[in-house]
Amino acid sequence: xxxxxxxxxxxxFYPDMVDLKQRFLKNSKxxxxxxxxxxxxxxxxxxxxxxxxxxQAYLVLSDFDxxxxxxLELKGMLxxxxxxxxxxxxxxxxxxxxxxxELEFDFDEKLLSQAESQVAEMENxxxxxxxxxxxxxxxxxxxxxxxxxxxxxFLKRRYLWRLKENLNKFAPASKEAR
Numbered sequence: 421x422x423x424x425x426x427x428x429x430x431x432x433f434y435p436d437m438v439d440l441k442q443r444f445l446k447n448s449k450x451x452x453x454x455x456x457x458x459x460x461x462x463x464x465x466x467x468x469x470x471x472x473x474x475x476q477a478y479l480v481l482s483d484f485d486x487x488x489x490x491x492l493e494l495k496g497m498l499x500x501x502x503x504x505x506x507x508x509x510x511x512x513x514x515x516x517x518x519x520x521x522e523l524e525f526d527f528d529e530k531l532l533s534q535a536e537s538q539v540a541e542m543e544n545x546x547x548x549x550x551x552x553x554x555x556x557x558x559x560x561x562x563x564x565x566x567x568x569x570x571x572x573x574f575l576k577r578r579y580l581w582r583l584k585e586n587l588n589k590f591a592p593a594s595k596e597a598r
Contacts, residue, residue, distance in 0.1 A: 422494055423477035431491060433554035433570075435481060444478040447471075488574055495564055497571045505575045513579065520586050532590050539580055539587065546573050546580075 424431045427443045449455075451471040456464050480486045492498045519535045522528075550573040553566060 423481050423490065426473055426477045427481070431494070431557075431559035433488065433491060433557055435487075437482065440478070440481055444474060444482075447474040485577070488570070492567065492571055492574055495567055497564070497567050498574070503575060505579055506572055509572075509576050509579070513583075516583060520583065523587075523590050527590060532587065536584075536587055539584055543577065543580055546576055549573070 422431075424435075427440060427447075429435055429440065429443070447470070451467050451474055453464065453468050453471060456467045459467070480490050489498065516535060516538055519531055523532055523535070550569050553569055556562070557566075
């Protein structure tokens with residue numbers, strides 16, 4: 421049973437978050453181990469497993485990035501043979517990577533700010549480009565091939581996260597310089 425099935429909601433990149441939280445809270449009460457202490461050991465283990473699943477499923481489905489990854493995994497779109505970042509994107513990233521390397525050797529607050537802005541703009545642009553696919557997705561109707569741009573988006577976004585982590589290493593240096 422996948423996380424969407426557990427909450428009895430359709431697979432969606434944009435589930436109703438209020439409904440999801442209500443289902444989580446309802447399940448939290450229903451499967452709380454303290455309410456089943458007088459049950460058989462087998463029933464207690466079952467409730468504990470459902471409580472754990474409830475928590476894990478909510479953690480995944482309530483977070484956009486985790487939910488995106490989860491759906492792509494469910495649909496077989498993320499595996500070692502398919503997880504290659506498109507070469508055109510890597511070429512675009514060369515200049516930004518060079519800026520990050522330059523910051524390592526010669527910190528410049530203006531350059532840091534420009535790099536951070538560029539990463540944020542790229543993230544927004546990437547999201548805008550795939551948003552229509554995510555909004556139009558209907559499980560069981562949308563062909564899996566239609567998810568290829570979402571896989572590429574996920575991989576590109578993950579690449580940008582690593583760049584942001586590298587840029588964040590310079591943030592304390594930036595604050596100390598002030």
